[in-house]
Amino acid sequence: MQMLQISYQEEVKHLHGLAHVASKYQKVLEENCKLYNQVQDLRGNIRVYCRVRPFMPGKPNHLSTVEDLDERTITILTPSKYGKEGRKSFTFNKVFGPSASQEEVFADTQPLIRSVLDGYNVCIFAYGQTGSGKTHTMTGPPELTKESVGVNFRALSDLFLISEQRKDTIAYDVSVQMIEIYNEQVRDLLVMDEIRNNSQNGVNVPDANLVHVTSTSDVINLMNLGQKNRAVGSTAMNIRSSRSHSCLTVHVQGRYVTSGTVVRGCMHLVDLAGSERVDKSEAVGDRLKEAQHINKSLSALGDVISSLAQKQSHVPYRNSKLTQLLQDSLGGQAKTLMFVHISPEPDTLGETISTLKFAERVSTVELGTARANKESAGVKELKQQIASLKAALARKEGESGNHQYSISSSPERVRINSSGSSPSRSWHGDAIKSEVRSNSSSLSRRQSLELQDMLINSPHWPPVGSPGLMDDEKEGVPDDWIDKIMLNKQDGISMDNHPGKCEDNRQLPEMFFQKYVPDASKLFPEQHLNKVSIDRRHSLENDMIRGRYETAATDDSDELDAATSDSSEHDYQWQHNVPRASSIPNIRGSKIRRPSPKQTKIPEIRSLIPPPPSKRLSNGITSPMHKPGRQPVFVERKQKPAHGK
């Protein structure tokens, strides 16, 4: 008996020892993550990598505008007005020549992926004129192979690889969204056929689908769906797919197994539409409208960069949806990397110079120190307690406000409320809305509470604090930039009734599917079978390129600058449409957010990126907190008529 006791005690001692070592290991690991990210932070500004596209097959390749390049500097030949050859050199964090492989390009991006898993917010975006290789870098060429896949695939592959390696220490939860900004409308690209078919043309959806994913293959399927939706939703033109800004957003939440500490990171992978000189292109009608929207948003981006570079107090983020999307990446505390692309052909010299000048400006923009979105289990518990107390208070206020609310439904009172002259009344109104929201959505949302946590309870981007953000905060304008997300279907336009139809079938090859997606054909049979690759170059692009030819000949630097920096338009009209309810398909077939059929007229908060900070209500449902300058917009959720299949 005594022997048993002794051996038991020894066993316990041994276990204690092991637990101690494990906790030390955990600390070392956390410290390691911290140091790693500190090293990354030391790099400071927005990182800018420049990539030169090789000559297009069939084009004369003896006249490159790139005279020389090394690891960090690129020199461009600039024939001057006086016939003498000049040179302009630009310095970036990294320069990739025409022969750089996708793997090499990604190698320098890889550290950022680790940062996402460590709870940092990251934005990688591709900039450059039409046809300079943005999509090639972000997604890959039309025919994808394991070697040619772009940053998006590689980043997500890495993300899952690292999360798998860390699984004994941290349990990760990953979900993705995919949107595009087309003609200043935000469109959800992750919409299943079933939903698209059941929807009317141009129907709004309240939010972009957030789809939970557990493997690279899930993400590949979603990317293919997004790609397909872009093609299906496009008009006749492939050019349209290149004429929209697309954004793949990956949300990551990790929970340390032993300490319960939670980290949340978010990564935007943005493929911008290509810049174009409308005056020199022959675009007319819809194409002209598209081009104007693109140029306007890129011009707004130029204005934002100028303001940030000059450390101005006002940063005009609100001039376009694009700048609102990139707001926290440009002036916030995210880790941001811009790939700037140039073409080597002499006929694009004008665009090349203006692009490089713009990129140089971007590289001077100072970011706030990136901060990890991390909270220990203790802090989280305290926050929950505070939130539930706040919710109880709101409920109390709501009870008294209920009375006022019924009174306020008289026309007169409505008028008073809408005039904003009575803050207390509107506060009560909000309280009621929160209450209704929390009660009515509890059932349908409980299932996805963790995801909701990620989406709403935590800031996707670091807390407001940068000068640029504060500036907007001061303005007190609602930050509901995704006020309208269009279902990706053109009004009355299908691919079939356009003569120049062209799909972007940038699908992964079968071998890639075999490696990662054993049952891809079941998930997306149509895409799995469709391996036809169609050249994305469209005659209009050729027209545009022709149109730019003159630019190279003039080489007027001032004029070149105008393409990116001088044409701010401040007359943009925000649209405030009332979004409708939408089902959110999970890759596994379940719905992440599904409005209950009984939920008619449920006020809900709409926001995609970035959501406002939130409070947790007494029933455990999170609800965005209101704060000055970043007021969420309440919209009514309408009951959708049932559609027969």
Ligand SMILES: Nc1ncnc2c1ncn2[C@@H]1O[C@H](COP(=O)(O)OP(=O)(O)OP(=O)(O)O)[C@@H](O)[C@H]1O
């Ligand atoms: N580094 C590269 N190596 C080989 N081919 C490339 C490279 N970059 C671009 N290309 C090819 O050049 C063509 C144009 O590239 P891509 O479509 O990526 O341009 P883009 O900047 O995205 O254009 P757009 O703005 O119209 O979308 C494609 O056929 C692409 O495969």
